Amino acid sequence: MLQASLPQLVAGLIPLLLSLTVHEYAHAWTASRLGDDTAEREGRFTLNPLAHIDPLGTIILPLVLAFTGSGFMFGWAKPVPVNPARFRRDVHMGRGMAWTAAAGPLSNVGLAVIAAVAAGLLMRYAPETLNRGSGLRELVGSMLGTNVVLALFNLIPVPPLDGSRIVDGYMPFRFRPTWERITALAPFLLLGVFFFGGRLIAGPSDYVMSLLLRLAYSIGAA
Numbered sequence: 001m002l003q004a005s006l007p008q009l010v011a012g013l014i015p016l017l018l019s020l021t022v023h024e025y026a027h028a029w030t031a032s033r034l035g036d037d038t039a040e041r042e043g044r045f046t047l048n049p050l051a052h053i054d055p056l057g058t059i060i061l062p063l064v065l066a067f068t069g070s071g072f073m074f075g076w077a078k079p080v081p082v083n084p085a086r087f088r089r090d091v092h093m094g095r096g097m098a099w100t101a102a103a104g105p106l107s108n109v110g111l112a113v114i115a116a117v118a119a120g121l122l123m124r125y126a127p128e129t130l131n132r133g134s135g136l137r138e139l140v141g142s143m144l145g146t147n148v149v150l151a152l153f154n155l156i157p158v159p160p161l162d163g164s165r166i167v168d169g170y171m172p173f174r175f176r177p178t179w180e181r182i183t184a185l186a187p188f189l190l191l192g193v194f195f196f197g198g199r200l201i202a203g204p205s206d207y208v209m210s211l212l213l214r215l216a217y218s219i220g221a222a
Helices: 006-033 055-068 093-125 135-154 162-170 173-183 186-221
Strands: none
Touching: 006 055, 006 093, 006 135, 093 135, 093 162, 093 186, 135 186, 162 173
8 A cells, every 4th residue: 555645756756756867967967078978879968857767766666665655765767878988088087987976976965955945945935835744845855855865875885886986986006906806796785785775874864964954944044
């Protein structure tokens, strides 16, 4: 039985879909700026959500979470293809991949800040729209929480998450053999992340959320 109401489901799915789309677009945009047009040639350099939907990660998993009443929406989209060999000659391939990877979580941070600012403006100019149970409150809250979780989760340095590509791009040569042994365990590490990732980012997530809520309240009280 569906644990979330239809408005709650919509308020959760729309921000998730938007956040995943912007996340993947940020990867494609950054790679393009570095000279790689692979995403554009494959129709992925777009803000059209249909181009990024992964059946399991974008549809099935969020619906399962809604049915089980987990209290939050989470998922993933199809990874944007990036070919570092197509970067400009002045771009180090490892660094370029790190910058491209970092663009995804940074886009989610940006969306979370926008949601916090929007919440603050609504508090100040239309507080009645944020009454408990209102659809707009659910939508803004979901937008804020979803993007914080997506940003922090993707920064976990386990392949194929974005954090691993950032670490890989800046890993000193002397530590690379150890790093390669760690990445060889990626399937098992990723499984552990899916089971325990929520606990790993719980503290940082609460801290970032507190900062963003403080921003929202400061705008609302200004």
